[in-house]
Amino acid sequence: MSSNIVSNPKSGLSKITIFTLSIIFIGSMITTTVNAQAALLVLIFGDKIATEKFHTSIDAGLNFSGMNGLDPSKMRHGLYFGLGTYLKINDKWAFTPEFKPLSQRGVRQTEPIVAYAGMEEPVYGILMNYIDVPLLVQYKLTRMLFVSAGPQISFLTSAKQDANGTVAFSGKEIEVIENRKEDFNPLYISIPLEIGFSLPEVIPGQGIDLKIRYNIGLNEVIKNEAYGSSTLNTWQVMLSFPFIKKTN
Numbered sequence: 001m002s003s004n005i006v007s008n009p010k011s012g013l014s015k016i017t018i019f020t021l022s023i024i025f026i027g028s029m030i031t032t033t034v035n036a037q038a039a040l041l042v043l044i045f046g047d048k049i050a051t052e053k054f055h056t057s058i059d060a061g062l063n064f065s066g067m068n069g070l071d072p073s074k075m076r077h078g079l080y081f082g083l084g085t086y087l088k089i090n091d092k093w094a095f096t097p098e099f100k101p102l103s104q105r106g107v108r109q110t111e112p113i114v115a116y117a118g119m120e121e122p123v124y125g126i127l128m129n130y131i132d133v134p135l136l137v138q139y140k141l142t143r144m145l146f147v148s149a150g151p152q153i154s155f156l157t158s159a160k161q162d163a164n165g166t167v168a169f170s171g172k173e174i175e176v177i178e179n180r181k182e183d184f185n186p187l188y189i190s191i192p193l194e195i196g197f198s199l200p201e202v203i204p205g206q207g208i209d210l211k212i213r214y215n216i217g218l219n220e221v222i223k224n225e226a227y228g229s230s231t232l233n234t235w236q237v238m239l240s241f242p243f244i245k246k247t248n
Contacts, residue, residue: 050243057084059098061211061238065105067126067221069230072111076125078104082132084240092140096148100132103154105232113161113180113227122165128184130154134192148194152215159184183224188232190215196240209240 050056059082066075082100089095105128112124136150159181166173194213201207217231 053088057242065234067230073107076106094138119165128159154188
C-alpha cells in the first residue's frame, strides 16, 4: 500500500542546498579515504587486488535523466554512486564491471500518476532509484582517452511521485510524496556508451578517471499502462577513484 508524506518545503535547508552539500561531502570523503581504502584492500586480499592489471574503484557522480514518451516533462538530476572493477585484457582492452547501488532517475514537471484533490497549482514529478550493474568492455584510444560500452541491468529499488503546491482555501505550501513502485517495471535493460579521460596524479600519488556516459534504454519502464509508455533517457557524469597500490 502506498503512503503519503506531507511537509512544508520551506522549512530547513532547501533541496538545492542539501544536494550541493551532499556532493561536497561525498567528494571530500572520497578524496580523503582513497589511499586508506587501497591499503585496506591490499591488507585483506594481497597485492593482486590493487594492481594496474586488476583493481577496484569508488565512483561518484550525477545522473541527468528524462522519460521519453511523457509529455510534458523535464529532466531530473540525481546522485550516482558505487563501485567499479578493472580487469586488463591487454594493452588496449579491459573488462570493467560495476556495482552502483545508488542511481537516481526520474522527471520533473510531468503529468501525475494520481492527481491530488485539494491541492492548487500542483507540480508533479517522479523520482526512482535503481541498483545498476553495468558490464562494460573498455578500449583505450590513447594513454589518457578511452571508450566503453556493454549491457547494463538495473533493478528498481524505489519509485515515488512527488507533488508541490498549495492547500486550497488555506494557501499553505506543501509537498506530498507517495510510493508508486508498483507502477514501474522492476527490471530495466540498457546499453551505456561511455567516453573517459584518465587524469594522472590529480590527487598526489593517485589518478582519477572522468567518465561521461549515455544510457540507451531497451525496454518499457512503466508498468501501469494507464499512465503511459516510456523509456529512460539518462546522461551520467562521474569521477572514478581507482585503488592501485603504488610500487617504488
